[in-house]
Amino acid sequence: MRSMMGFAVYGRQWTRSLTDTRPLIDVFAEKWGIAEGDPLLRQAFTHRSASSDVLPSYERLEYLGDAVVRLWTAAKLFAGTSEDGAAKDLNRREQVMVNRTSLAAAARRLGLTTLVIAGKSEIEDGRTSDDRIAEELFEAVAAVIYLRCGWDVLDTYLGSALGLQLADVLAGDGLPDAKSDLQMRTQARYRCLPEYRVVSGSGDGRSAHFDVELLIQGSVVSRGAGHGRRAAEMAAAVMALACEDGWPVPALEESDAAIR
Secondary structure, eight states, X not given: OEEETTEEEETTEEEEOHHHHHHHHHHHHHHTTOOTTXXXXXXXXXXXXXXXXXXXXXXXXXXXXXXXXXXXXXXXXXXXXXXXXXXXXXXXXXXXXXXXXXXXXXXXXXXXXXXXXOBHHHHHTTGGGSHHHHHHHHHHHHHHHHHHHOHHHHHHHHHHHHHHHHHHHHXXXXXXXXXXXXXXXXXXXXSSOOEEEEEEEEOOGGGOEEEEEEEETTEEEEEEEESSHHHHHHHHXXXXXXXXXXXXXOHHHHHHHHHO
16 A cells, blocks of 8 residues: 555555544544544444455444434434324424435534545545435444444434434424425415426335435425435425525516516
8 A cells, every 4th residue: 555645545546545534533533432543433434435454334334323313313202292192293203303414414514524534536526525425424423422432422422413403303393294384385485386306216225315306486496315205305395495595586576577
């Protein structure tokens, strides 16, 4: 292995080396009570494009992290909602909390995407900050915090990342049925329904991944992603409601403006 311009070279594969990210990963480790140089934490930041026999990728950790994040969310929703509430309502709230769009946003707020160890092409193309990798990082790191620090520290970590969103969802402002709310708003303002357009979709079960665009009056106003088309559409609806000020001007108002 040789090093050049901040990248380590493994055969023909250039990657962002540990020397670039180790100091920042160690700062993150210290904040959450993980030992400096912990190999499991470094694995949590290693994308498959940079994995090796010495440093495997985060995929196994991501698998555990997905379960851990969902368990934490389910426990919070179960404890924070009415005892006579329907399971269907809990599922809707969970869809708002745990989806690719929301977890990717949380990963970026925490700065996790700046620590990823990835191949040169992923870095140059900017793919290390896309929603899929950001979500995977968030889940992998959550798994390490759970394994190394236990549930109480994990609770603090996830609370710092998702606590505000959880509070909104428990208060009823998190739009547990965002698609229905969006439909009512677009009917009132535009006299039409929002349109969901699948950009990509493949796989099934845990490996499924769908990306959708949400259009109002033919204009794309948001995107969403998730493990299934319904989850992706829900995520897109939540994002559309969060940026309502940026929706297109109703066609009737455009006509009136032209007349004036």
